Amino acid sequence: MTDFKFLEATIPELQKGMADGRFTAHELVEQYQARIRQLDPQVNAIVELNPDALSIADELDAERAAQGPRGPLHGIPIILKDNIDTADKMQTTAGSLALAGSIAPQDAFLVAQLRAAGAIVLGKANLSEWANFRSSRSSSGWSSRGGQTHNPYALDRNPCGSSSGSAVAVSANFCAAAIGTETDGSIICPSHANGIVGIKPTIGLVSRSGVIPIAHSQDTAGPMARTVTDAALVLGALTGIDPRDPATAVSTDHAQTDYTQFLDRNGLQGARIGVARNFFGFHPDVDAVMEQAIAAMKAGGAEIIDPADLDSLDGFGESEVTVLLYEFKADMAAYLATLGPDAPMKNLADLIAFNDAHADTVMPYFAQERMLAAQEKGPLTDDAYLEALAANHKQARQEGIDKVLNNHHLDAIIAPTGGPAWLTDWVNGDHYGGGSSSPAAVAGYPSVTVPAGFVRGLPVGISFIGGAFQEPVLLKLAYAFEQATQVRRAPQFFPTLPY
Secondary structure (H helix, E strand, O other), X not given: OOOOOOOOOOHHHHHHHHHOOOOOHHHHHXXXXXXXXXXXXXXXXXXXXXXXXXXXXXXXXXXXHHHOOOOOOOOOEEEEXXXXXXXXXXXXXXXXXXXXXXXXXXXXXXXXXXXXXXXXXXXXXXXXXXXXXXXXXXXXXXXXXXXXXXXXXXXXXXXXXXXXXXXXXXXXXXXXXXEXXXXXXXXXXXHXXXXXXXXXXXXXXXXXXXXXOOOOOOOEEEEEEOOHHHHHHXXXXXXXXXXXXXXXXXXXXXXXOOHHHHOOOOOOOOOEEEEOHHHOXXXXXXXXXXXXXXXXXXHOOOEEEOOOOOOOOOOOHHHHHHHHHHHHHHHHHHHHHOOOOOOOOOOHHHXXXXXXXXXXXXXXXXXXXXXXXXXXXXXXXXXXXHHHHHHHHHHHHHHHHHHHXXXXXXXXXXXXXXXXXXXXXXXXXXXXXXXXXXXXXXXXXXXXXXXXXXXXXXXXXXXXXXXXXXXXXXXXXXXXXXXXXXXXXXXXXXXXXXX
């Protein structure tokens, strides 16, 4: 789209343009909508546009003219993952035809926060169906509602999941920022694979009410943006205590409404950063990118402690899956109950039955063995669940992130976020090439991924991992690294890699 005016525009740049009268929120929405109509057929990131976006923009433009902006998100178009409730004309389906036509009775708390901040919900993004918790042989970015989302750097490559559409929408400049959700890797991996910044917050910092769940012990929503500044601005708008999500009570003394106050170009100076070497070695070119990143941090004044391994989770995948299966069954029933007594789907058994009855459209490539396994689980009072949850937290927290941070007196731990995007494969499913999301995901602690380099034209990221509610420290380090390296470059929608 040669006449698109806002390529790679940051939120502060958009705010300045509106403040100066060079354009309006109405024009912003029009431009992003036109770009989506022109380019989204190539990447298939958007499942629905908000039919009220332009009228909302007009109201916000009038409010700006009368009394000034509400804050840094006033008039800013944002895309939501299609598992986040909006009480408007858009559906919320988690990508599943089982929820086709489902209109939420109220906004998710985080959506209400965004609207209050003046953000414009531009539309809904495709995702891995049920946030990638239907099958162990799934293709990330595929849903029965939306089809397959493609990586904008090479269209035959996978965008990673499950917040695939959100990441692609940001990377392709379809919006200023987006919201994704993560249980283990679903913000971090697609952000890395699509060359953007992703923040996976501490559990409890951002409310989950009105978000279609996998598991409450690990689920969180978070911002995805092209710059650390933009991601920090969005994160500040998402925080708040929500009576519908009791976990948010723990953030009372920790949440911030402005995370940009912690951004410091010299933030690496004097920082102690540990290198989790146990996440290296899956791809030599990724290791080379990481060595360049470490050198940049040293040049910025950081003290590098190498190694500082996060190895307490070795062999631990089974207990994580056990917790997720138990919680998925319970949490899904609780979410479906919020849709009202007339909603056709009441519980996981209903979803399974729907999938079986519509297998030709819902399960053409992979099945629902995760759902079947979850349905077999008992209540959350089962010893098997309680023991697995306790073991997970002990390994990920006390014997994991907390131990490494404390023993080495670290500000953060770094690791490669993952490998280069793989070829999308509906026969065998995903081909993950390594990843470091699990420690922070299982602990419920924050991580931030930032573009670190490219491997044969495909972006790869570096993750900054910290202790509970250490978002300010991680953002300071991530921002300083970003400013020192300036890796991000816009995708060119190549059909395949030009090599």
